[in-house]
Amino acid sequence: MSKLPVTIAVTGLNNSDNPGPGIPVIRSLRESRHLDVRIIGLSYENLEPGVYMDDLVDMVYAIPYPSLGHETLLARLTYIHEQESLDLIIPNFDAELFSFIKISDTLAGMGIRTLLPTQEQFDARLKGKLVEFGDRFAINVPKSLTVFNADELTDALGEFSYPVVVKGKFYEAYVAQTAEQAHGYFYKLAAKWGTPVILQQFIKGQEYNITALGDGKGRLMGAVAMRKTYITPNGKGWAGVSIDDENLLDMARKVVTQTRWGGGMELELMQEDSTGDVYLIEINPRFPAWVYLATACGQNHPDRLVRLALGQHVDPQEDYEVGKMFVRYSWDMICDLSRFQEIATTGEVAIRPMELA
The missing domain is CATH 3.40.50.20 (Rossmann fold)
Structure with a gap:
């Protein structure tokens, strides 16, 4: 060919x-x-x-x-x-x-x-709008509040029990055990990425990620789920393994089809230890850094994105190899x-x- x-x-x-x-x-x-x-x-x-x-x-x-x-x-x-x-x-x-x-x-x-997603789709999944997103599409999300200054941060911290997750506007997240730590992380993230900074309920449990591709018309063109097996101090997955979990994949299908997402995306999920409930903690509006694992598992999402963008006929793909593992190195x-x-x-x-x- x-x-x-x-x-x-x-x-x-x-x-x-x-x-x-x-x-x-x-x-x-x-x-x-x-x-x-x-x-x-x-x-x-x-x-x-x-x-x-x-x-x-x-x-x-x-x-x-x-x-x-x-x-x-x-x-x-x-x-x-x-x-x-x-x-x-x-x-x-x-x-x-x-x-x-x-x-x-x-x-x-x-x-x-x-x-690419539309501006409306891009804005709807912003970290500061995650609660609204969850309500709109009936998806479990942690409690979240956005703060723009130190006074708002002090008031918002009163709405949470510790630990609490402090997230940057675009990147980075830290788990604060005290108000002093939360303020320190706020200033660090605000200086680097600007405001708002997001406070989010801490979910104790196992972290999962999904790389997914939407055609912009409501079809999920592919999705691969991964369980992180090693996480760096900065919260980055340094090793992971592909898994088959229909509940997780259903969430990806729900998000892509209901939003009519166009392009790549990553869903970050937490399964709470005590209840087993799955929470959507973040939607990244592009392919993740581990997307090559999906390719190794049989779903080449970047290839499919290009062919879709060029107007070629591409069928959705559901199957992929489970038990494939990635390990990063220097x-x-x-x-x-x-x-x-x-x-x-x-x-x-x-x-x-x-x-x-």
């Missing part, structure tokens, strides 16, 4: 102790049985490891931080498109999605496809300083020239 040539830009090339989804998305695309991919890495930092991974990325361009606004991003993407003739972009960071959603119609007019790459100098000074670097790609 001949493969379809396609040029895909991918963000999220960081792959350190808090890895982004970009590298596992690229690994999945490289293993596609349907696509012959040329990968254009989009980098926010000059030392993102993906900039130096010769076997995964063909070309890298620096792009502006989301805080600089969608017009600045569009101008940069227009230049990159002129050089590379992009067919599709897969953004992989929560903080950048607002801008990509904002310019998605303009990108489509340029011939660049995306498969690996020192040795690179020439010239690579860093080039991306730092010109904002772009050719890893594999077009004729060799």
